[in-house]
Amino acid sequence: MKNQKIKRNKNPRLVVVYSLIDVFQKGYKPKECINRYGRYLNKKDRAMFQEILYGVLRNALYLEWILRQYLPKPEKTSKTTLYNLMAGLYQAIYMRVPDWAVVNETVDVEKHSGRKPSLVNGVLRNFLRSGHIPSPEGDFEERLAVLTSHPVWMIKRWSKRFGREETERLVRANNEIPPLVLRVNLLRYSRDYIMKDLLKKGIKAEHTKYSPAGLKILPPYDFRDIEGMIGKVFIQDEAAQLISYLLDVREGMRILDACAAPGGKTTHIAEITEDKATIVAVDLHPDRLKQLKENILKGGYRSIGIVQGDVNSITWQKGFDRILLDSPCSSLGVIRRNPDLKYRYKGPEEIERFKQKQLHLLLNVSNYLREGGILVYSVCSFEPEETKEVVDEFLHKRKDFYIIDRMDKFECFFDKDGYFFTFPHRDNMDGFFAVRLSRR
Ligand SMILES: C[S@@+](CC[C@H](N)C(=O)[O-])C[C@H]1O[C@@H](n2cnc3c(N)ncnc32)[C@H](O)[C@@H]1O
DSSP: HHHHHHHHHHHHHHHHHHHHHHHHHHHHHHHHHHHHHHHOOOOHHHHHHHHHHHHHHHHHHHHHHHHHHSSSSGGGGGGGHHEEEHHHHHHHHOOOOOOHHHHHHHHHHHHHSSSSSSHHHHHHHHHHHOOOOOOOOHHHHHHHHHHTTHHHHHHHHHHHOHHHHHHHHHHHHHHHHOOEEEEEEETTTOOOHHHHHHHHOOOEEESSOOOOEEEEEEEEOOOOHHTBTTTTEEEEOHHHHHHOOOOHOOOEEEEEESOOOOOOHHHHHHHTTTTEEEEEESHHHHHHHHHHHHHHHHHTOOOOEEEEEEEEGGGOSEEEEEEEEOOOOEEEEGTHHHOOGGGTSSSHHHHHHHHHHHHHHHHHHHEEEEEEEEEEESSSSGGGGHHHHHHHHHHHOOEEEEEEEOGGGGGGBOOTTSSSEEOOOHHHOOEEEEEEEEOO
16 A cells, blocks of 8 residues: 555655654664665655655654644644654754745645644744744753653663763764775775775775775765675675674684674675685574575675574584674664664663573573684673673673683774773774683
């Protein structure tokens, strides 16, 4: 039904409203909406769809807060109308779409979606006529929560941990559009070769500072040009690239990637080892493994074997030289790439829930590390429950394991206890945590 409407209508703003319903009410990821609906739109409209959708998701609580000042009955307004108004407001405040166009376009969308065109017309006209954007009151945490569209509990816990000034920098960095970073498949190409290749398509790039395989793309670019290069390159933030180097892998090693799909790190490990190691890549989810298989095919690796299943219940005959446990987590370190994550968790107790699963995984996979081998535990989060607390409890239970020294090359990302952290506001990288463990 929706797809029929979009096919007929081809209105990027209507597609934004449908996507917001899918994200907020059905739990879809924004990327899934872009893939599902984007194919009905032309290049220009697809770019607009993406810009408004991500923009609204980055600023959802703020936009809703503003609208509450103008809606006659905020509680009674349907979600569909609210989402349409949020998209209209976003265009007026952040995109410099002329006022008349914001009103006309949003009212037009409302005729096809929420069916309250006169309400939408009135609210937007009143807001635009007022000529100013209201400012929230309250204490520091409450104000920052509204202004940057983060839940108050998140701001409070970060404020306690990092202080106010740094928390503000963190949440503002979470709302920035992140850089597009590629990892060059160094098995087959050099970074400079790929840079020239990109330049032929009119795309400029620069070397990443820490990862020897990374290229940071400098906008503007057409994403389809990049998509066409997958296999020669992979899309992977610099922080995620650094994790594979922490394993210190070499040719001939037996390596277990315990939570492997879609294979960003598995394929990187194959590249670092010149495709001459034995890599066992395990994942629970067949759909995600399908993506890993496609990536293996595109990159042309021969050293990766795939196992589908719960890594907790698989037994291995022989120990591994290296184990990577890139564990499922809250993903709160990658909010800038997935702004919907800000609204997914109701409170800290939901973060705590990941800890038991992570500890369980770590206790199980660590059994298969050979003495003197290296196990890297990593998550794209910097929350204490999923990071240091997991490692503390693990080390308490497993006296035969210890944290090994930092790596000189990436020393600046290690703290005094040997924990590796990256942050969006400090490093302009995704937020990651890792620890390097070894067995006596
Ligand atoms: C953070 S993602 C891994 C990302 C991957 N390492 C990469 O770099 O592309 C975590 C993965 O763990 C998988 N997973 C969760 N529980 C698992 C289990 N018990 N056994 C195996 N895989 C599991 C999920 O399906 C998911 O693909």
